[in-house]
Amino acid sequence: MVDAALRNGTAHRQSVFELFARRLSGARRYGVVAGIGRLLEAIEQFRFHDAELEFLRRENIASEETLNWLANYRFSGDIWGYPEGEVFFPGSPLLTVESTFAEGVVLETLALSILNADSAVATAASRMTNAAHGKPLAEMGSRRTGEYSAVAAARAAYIAGFGATSNLEAGRTYGIPTMGTAAHSFTLLHDSEREAFEAQIAAFGVDTTLLVDTYDIEQGVRTAIEVAGTGLGAVRIDSGDLPVVVARVRNLLDSLGATRTKITVTNDLDEHTVAALAHSPVDAFGVGTSVVVGSGTPTMGMVYKLVSRQGDDGEWVSVAKKSADKATVGGRKSVRRTFDAKGHANAELIFASSDPAEQHGSHASEDARASGVSGRDVLVPLMRDGVIAAGHTGQEGIALARERHVASVAELPLVAMSLTRGDPAIPTEYR
Secondary structure, three states, X not given: OHHHHHHHOOOOOEEEEEEEEOOOHHHOOOEEOOOHHHHHHHHHOOOOOHHHHHHHHHOOOOOHHHHHHHHOOOOOOEEEEOOOOOEEOOOOOOEEEEEEHHHHHOOHHHHHHHHHHHHHHHHHHXXXXXXXXXXOEEEOOHHHOOOOHHHHHXXXXXXXXXXXXXXXHHHHHHOOOEOOOOOHHHHHHOOOHHHHHHHHHHHHOOOOEEEOOOOOHHHHHHHHHHXXXXXXXXXXXXXXXXXXXXXHHHHHHHHOOOOOOEEEEOOOOOHHHHHHHOOOOOOEEEEOHHHHOOOOOOOOOEEEEXXXXXXXXXXXXXXXXXXOOOOOOOOEEEEEEEEOOOOOEEEEEEEEEOOHHHHOOOHHHHHHHHOOOOOEEOOEEEEXXXXXXXXXXXXXXXXXXXXHHHHHHHOOOHHHHOOOOXXXXXXXXXX
């Protein structure tokens, strides 16, 4: 597309691209935006180096004119969007890219690959966090996804409420708290369960977590307390009928005097099993496969579309698809979330205009005030003239995203917490 547009002179037309989801995959009640910080850093560093350019030349994929353009590529436009950690709904303009056509169109796969995956993880993690009713969750799913996506998944889960990860690279890169316990192989390495527990206690002290289900759970608990004493930090259970097993283990620990020893459960948990165990004597959850694959929804189905562009006369034109079941709404958007008298969100109002200048900052607010609508604007500037806005990247960006997520979920009506398939928690309305 860039090659053809450069040839016919349309590549440098000012354009507006929009990234959104037509629907919430898995019939979720809301989605959670994640990956914004990673995307902004990726765009800032997005380059075509000699190796890539030589491949394009050798395979005759692009003309020399296009290769020269790519060699000097630097994104210099503006990006607005939903800040990371914010909730979203069908049609929400999660990302608005304002640039020339050529600069914006080459970012499509980059933007979609990051935001689709990270937001799917964050949405699943948010549901699990809500289901846990305040009990801590740790992300432990690195073995169930790619080596690079594992780090991104840990970051997304942390933004949506998880308290720690077993992925040490995520801890090093993003400052996410790390945790871990011994695997069954460590117990099987030793001649007895007792020897394995003694070795772990000698290395880490009694505040560690001992895995007690390699052989017999009740005997494992008894041996753990005999070795560590009643001050043992925690036991981990990774098998069995968890509601029944957890109750028995709690009773056994209490009878042995280990009333402060906590119980951590793992074993293929998802939001439904977390909800079922939330009011049991479980103290913490370790979630692996389910969270890193979006709990059955590994992508949010986001798309990236051109919604407005300038003509040769400099006038802005709204553009949109009219394909059956895939129609889009043209124009640069702004968003205002409205609330009922109790402070619960009740609508996502989307205002559209062909001219981006009309939508920077105040258009939605002015229209809302004129119609007596209270609420808050959702879109924020993410990048100006190719420079990332402050507060969206690094550990600062992650901390702010975690806070934002808590606040935005707290605004939602109670139906948003439902784990059943259904309609979005609030409607999207175009104005």
